[in-house]
Amino acid sequence: xxxxxxxxxxxxxxxxxxxxxxxxxxxxxxxxxxxxxxxxxxxxxxxxxxxxxxxxxxxxxxxxxxxxxxxxxxxxxxxxxxxxxxxxxxxxxxxxxxxxxxxxxxxxxxxxxxxxxxxxxxxxxxxxxxxxxxxxxxxxxxxxxxxxxxxxxxxxxxxxxxxxxxxxxxxxxxxxxxxxxxxxxxxxxxxxxxxxxxxxxxxxxxxxxxxxxxxxxxxxxxxxxxxxxxxxxxxxxxxxxxxxxxxxxxxxxxxx
Amino acid sequence: xxxxxxxxxxxxxxxxxxxxxxxxxxxxxxxxxxxxxxxxxxxxxxxxxxxxxxxxxxxxxxxxxxxxxxxxxxxxxxxxxxxxxxxxxxxxxxxxxxxxxxxxxxxxxxxxxxxxxxxxxxxxxxxxxxxxxxxxxxxxxxxxxxxxxxxxxxxxxxxxxxxxxxxxxxxxxxxxxxxxxxxxxxxxxxxxxxxxxxxxxxxxxxxxxxxxxxxxxxxxxxxxxxxxxxxxxxxxxxxxxxxxxxxxxxxxxxxxxxxxxxxxxxxxxxxxxxxxxxxxxxxxxxxxxxxxxxxxxxxxxxxxxxxxxxxxxxxxxxxxxxxxxxxxxxxxxxxxxxxxxxxxxxxxxxxxxxxxxxxxxxxxxxxxxxxxxxxxxxxxxxxxxxxxxxxxxxxxxxxxxxxxxxxxxxxxxxxxxxxxxxxxxxxxxxxxx
Numbered sequence: 118x119x120x121x122x123x124x125x126x127x128x129x130x131x132x133x134x135x136x137x138x139x140x141x142x143x144x145x146x147x148x149x150x151x152x153x154x155x156x157x158x159x160x161x162x163x164x165x166x167x168x169x170x171x172x173x174x175x176x177x178x179x180x181x182x183x184x185x186x187x188x189x190x191x192x193x194x195x196x197x198x199x200x201x202x203x204x205x206x207x208x209x210x211x212x213x214x215x216x217x218x219x220x221x222x223x224x225x226x227x228x229x230x231x232x233x234x235x236x237x238x239x240x241x242x243x244x245x246x247x248x249x250x251x252x253x254x255x256x257x258x259x260x261x262x263x264x265x266x267x268x269x270x271x272x273x274x275x276x277x278x279x280x281x282x283x284x285x286x287x288x289x290x291x292x293x294x295x296x297x298x299x300x301x302x303x304x305x306x307x308x309x310x311x312x313x314x315x316x317x318x319x320x321x322x323x324x325x326x327x328x329x330x331x332x333x334x335x336x337x338x339x340x341x342x343x344x345x346x347x348x349x350x351x352x353x354x355x356x357x358x359x360x361x362x363x364x365x366x367x368x369x370x371x372x373x
Numbered sequence: 374x375x376x377x378x379x380x381x382x383x384x385x386x387x388x389x390x391x392x393x394x395x396x397x398x399x400x401x402x403x404x405x406x407x408x409x410x411x412x413x414x415x416x417x418x419x420x421x422x423x424x425x426x427x428x429x430x431x432x433x434x435x436x437x438x439x440x441x442x443x444x445x446x447x448x449x450x451x452x453x454x455x456x457x458x459x460x461x462x463x464x465x466x467x468x469x470x471x472x473x474x475x476x477x478x479x480x481x482x483x484x485x486x487x488x489x490x491x492x493x494x495x496x497x498x499x500x501x502x503x504x505x506x507x508x509x510x511x512x513x514x515x516x517x518x519x520x521x522x523x524x525x526x527x528x529x530x531x532x533x534x535x536x537x538x539x540x541x542x543x544x545x546x547x548x549x550x551x552x553x554x555x556x557x558x559x560x561x562x563x564x565x566x567x568x569x570x571x572x573x574x575x576x577x578x579x580x581x582x583x584x585x586x587x588x589x590x591x592x593x594x595x596x597x598x599x600x601x602x603x604x605x606x607x608x609x610x611x612x613x614x615x616x617x618x619x620x621x622x623x624x625x626x627x628x629x630x631x632x633x634x635x636x637x638x639x640x641x642x643x644x645x646x647x648x649x650x651x652x653x654x655x656x657x658x659x660x661x662x663x664x665x666x667x668x669x670x671x672x673x674x675x676x677x678x679x680x681x682x683x684x685x686x687x688x689x690x691x692x693x694x695x696x697x698x699x700x701x702x703x704x705x706x707x708x709x710x711x712x713x714x715x716x717x718x719x720x721x722x723x724x725x726x727x728x729x730x731x732x733x734x735x736x737x738x739x740x741x742x743x744x745x746x747x748x749x750x751x752x753x754x755x756x757x758x759x760x761x762x763x764x765x766x767x768x769x770x771x772x773x774x775x776x777x778x779x780x781x782x783x784x785x786x787x788x789x790x791x792x793x794x795x796x797x798x799x800x801x802x803x804x805x806x
Contacts, residue, residue, distance in 0.1 A: 164601035164741060167641050178695055234730070234769075243738045253739035254597045256692045324727060333762055335726040 120230075120319050121187035125194050127312045128187070128220055128297060135203050135305070140274045142198040142281065144293075149282050154270030155247040157279045164243075166250045166261045173210035173267075175260040176217030181303045183310040184219040184258035185317070186240055188228050195224035197293035200277035204301030207262055207272045216306040218299030219258050221280060225292040232290060233323045239283045246279040273298050377532075378428055381505045384471070389421045406611075406650065409639060412632040413614045420622040423452045428505050433570040436504065438513035440716050441541070442708040443624035444586055445563060448579040449572040454505065455621050456513075457491075472666065475501075476783055489752020490782040492523045499530050506532055509569040511562065512540040515713065516723035517755050539565040543713040543723070555709035556702070580698045582625030583707070587695045589619045592633035597689055599640040601740050604654040606643040609672045609683045611636055613664060616688050616717060655680030656805050659736050661687050661763065662748040662756065663718065665781040670789050675796065679806055684740045688717040690732060722755040729759045733766045743805055744773040746796070750781045773803040 143149055150157065176182030189195065204215070221240055241251045241258070248266020252259040262271060277296040285291050299305050325335045341347055392414050399411040427434035435453035437446065446453050479490070479497035498504055510533070514521045524540055527533060541558045544551035563574045593615045599606060615636070618629055643649055658675070660683050665671065675681035693715050696707030714720065720728055736742060745767050749757060760776055767774035777795050780786035800806040 164603065164739065165598055165644070167599070167644065168595070169641070234734075238734055238738065241735065241739070244741070250598075252594070252598055253601065253735055254594050254690060254692065321727065324730075328730075328762070331765065333726075333765070335730075335762075 119189040119191060119228075120323065121316065122189050122191065122194060124187045124312055124316050124319070125189060125222055127315075128222065131309060131312065132201060132203075132297065138202045138206070140200040140202070140277065142200060142274070142278055144197050146282050146285050149278050149285075153275060153278065155266050155275060157246055157282055160244055161247045162244050162250065164250070166248070166263045170263050170265070172262045172264040173207060173212070174214040175262070175300065176258050177214045178255070178257065178259065180214055181216035181306040181310070182218070182255075182257035182259055183299075183306050183313045184217075184240065185313045185320075186221040186223065186236055187316060188223040188225075188232065188236065190224070190226050190228055192224040192226065192293050195222045195293040195295045197224075197295065198281070199295045200274055201295075201297045202273045203297070203299045203305060206300075207276075208267060210262075210300070211267075215300045216303050217258060217260065218297070218306045218309040220297040220309065221284070222295040222297070223284065223288075223291050223293070225290045227290040230323045230327055232288060233320065233327065235288055236284065236291075239287055240280070242276075242279060242283065245283050246276070249276060249279070273300075374429055377502060378505075380502045382425055382428055384503050385421045385424055385505070387470070389418060389425070392418050392421075409611060409632070409636055412628070413618065416618065416621060416623065416629075420454065423622060424454045424505055427452050433508040433572075434505075435509055435511055435566070435570070436507040437511040439620060440513050440515065440712045440719060441511045441562070442559060442712055443620055443622075444579060444582045444708060445559065445566070445574065447623070447625045448582045449563070449566055449570070449574050450578075451566060451570050451572045453507075453511075453622065456495075456504070472784070476785065487751070489517070489519045489750075490780050490786070491752055492519050494782055495523060496526065499527060499533065502532070506536065509537040509539070509566070511566075512538050514540050515543040516719045516721075517753070519752060519754075537565070537569050541712070545723075547714055552706050552709055555713050556705040559705050559709050559712070576701055576704075579704060583696050583698050583704055585625040585627060585630055586619060587698075588630045589624075589633050590693050591695060592630070592637050593619065594693065596633070596637050596640055597685075599637065599644060600684060600689075602644045603657065603684075603741055604647070604649040604652070605657070605682050605684050606640040606649050607636075608651045608676065609664075609668070609686075612683070612686065612689050651676050651682060653680050654682045656800065657682055657684040657741055657743045659683075659685050659733070659740065659742045659745045660748065661721075661733070661745055662750055662753065663688060663781055665748070665750075665779065665784075667784050667789050671792055671796075674793055678793075679797075679800055681796075681800075684742060685736050687721060690736060691715050691717055691720050718753075722753060726759050726762055729756075729762055730766050733763060734770060737767070737770050737772050742772060744775065744799070744803065746799075747774065747776045748781070749776050749778045751779070751786060752781075773799070773805070775799045 155161075219240070223236060242249055243251070248263040248269070248271050250261045252261070277298065280296055281294050284294055299309055328335050341350070395414050396411065396418055399407045399414065403411065424434065426432065433451065435446065435451055436456050437453045439455060439457050475494055475497055476490070478501060479493040482493065482496055482500065484493050484496060512524050512527075514524050528538055539562050541555065541562065544554050567573050596612075596615065600612065615633075618632055623629055656679055658681050664686070672683065694707070694710065696711065697703040721732070733745060737745065745763065747760060747763055749760065764774050764776070775795065777792060778787065779792055
């Protein structure tokens with residue numbers, strides 16, 4: 118069982134009972150690229166969409182945003198080419214700022230923990246899709262769609278296809294990929310965020326382990342029980358406790 | 374006023390004498406960039422005048438550090454000066470009159486030479502009596518071990534040992550418990566300020582202030598996105614001013630928000646018209662550390678000689694979040710996160726090291742970076758510990774990486790010419806020039 122199988126099941130549970138729209142896309146990158154109304158590929162956009170050129174905004178922190186990637190070696194868990202949308206599609210969002218959820222589920226028998234960082238690179242579409250930008254300085258997915266691209270036919274299906282093309286072209290170990298988008302409301306995105314928190318814990322452990330294999334520690338072992346200074350800290354705590362009992366300890370971090 | 378107080382104001386008066394004519398000049402001859410430069414200089418002038426007034430008239434005022442929430446100080450209507458800003462200013466930012474004098478003074482203090490020069494200079498300014506002595510001091514104990522040491526040594530100086538000090542205790546982790554812990558510290562800071570200045574906190578005023586700084590942060594983040602454009606709209610001065618404008622006196626003043634609106638509007642116009650402040654840009658650099666005092670000399674050379682532009686820098690790329698002002702708790706939690714997780718050096722230096730990997734990966738891709746320069750300030754041992762991780766990340770991304778090894782405050786450690794030489798060799802070797 119892969120590290121994220123449980124979370125993939127949780128995404129399935131999340132989708133059950135919700136009103137969804139589904140798009141089924143071809144599996145191969147060449148077929149995915151056919152008949153796209155906007156350019157997809159490196160340097161397809163100049164990197165930014167100015168406010169005055171914006172048609173809609175996705176995942177502004179004031180509205181809510183949640184995005185994550187999960188992967189598995191078990192290809193039966195992921196429906197290749199499936200894009201699921203909960204909520205309105207881009208053309209219905211003129212001038213709107215809506216909450217946004219984005220889940221990328223990936224499968225391939227050869228996937229392993231080494232792939233984690235590579236797939237993360239491609240979840241933020243960067244300059245890969247004409248008319249779409251994900252803001253760089255936000256830790257969550259906060260996107261902008263341009264007026265021009267919507268006029269050409271940009272929608273969530275195109276965004277999903279672009280993510281699949283980007284991911285499958287750059288990570289050949291991927292055999293299947295499924296995408297979920299949420300634009301419905303804050304509550305739906307918040308519930309997705311609960312899965313995201315669990316996913317993030319697993320993700321962090323994987324990244325730490327991968328770098329550890331390479332000889333780098335990303336974290337410090339700050340467990341009090343294994344710290345050689347524990348005796349000193351215990352002594353200080355005893356002194357503070359004794360002072361408090363005498364009523365002489367000062368508040369918090371203040372001195373003087 | 375006694376001699377000691379007069380001396381503590383001497384550098385501030387010198388700076389004021391330097392900047393007041395600049396204000397007049399910019400008003401008379403604003404040129405193309407004057408409307409953006411004027412508020413930065415006016416801000417320094419106003420801050421200095423306020424400090425002088427407090428010292429001369431014996432009013433209460435604070436000294437504070439760059440991580441402490443300025444919104445609280447504004448909402449409590451208490452004057453303060455920004456300790457590190459004072460350090461940069463008093464030492465002659467840009468290579469001013471006193472740089473060598475201060476460095477030589479710091480050399481005589483018998484502090485180990487491998488200690489961060491910013492901290493050694495900080496001690497020197499204290500020993501030399503060049504910091505105005507406040508009613509109370511809001512200290513700092515992160516992001517590095519040296520700062521924690523500095524705090525301890527600083528408070529033992531005879532002039533300062535009786536000054537009431539509040540030193541927030543930043544937790545290592547960043548989970549909910551840690552945020553709540555630090556939020557409590559921020560509330561204790563409010564009590565501390567009230568105790569020593571008599572000023573109280575009006576929550577509605579705090580909300581108003583935070584909502585205004587939220588607007589500033591949102592516009593700053595917008596500006597950061599526009600810097601992704603190639604060519605990038607501005608040279609290095611304006612991007613670097615974004616942090617200082619929101620983190621100095623007057624935080625929450627709509628005038629400051631207006632400055633951010635103007636800088637965004639100017640950047641948008643330049644992108645639309647393809648008229649960058651600095652034309653013929655060829656190499657997009659990510660400068661991953663704070664900037665040396667003598668950065669002006671290096672960047673001007675970089676732009677003129679190589680067409681190199683700082684497309685993104687460490688001080689600008691911080692994961693600021695807008696603060697939820699709906700409740701008192703949410704405001705203090707937001708201020709806590711901004712203080713102990715998000716600020717420059719704090720986000721990168723205190724860790725986790727994972728931030729280094731994430732930031733470099735995002736910035737290189739989003740800002741179309743041609744090379745990453747890690748200046749490697751000698752005082753940033755915390756970041757030096759991550760230099761191999763930086764190199765490894767850059768290798769995986771296929772982007773050249775240069776680790777210089779310099780001292781941001783001391784040009785004698787690595788001279789500007791040596792730095793230029795290293796950069797030139799690097800650009801040539803990597804085929805960037």
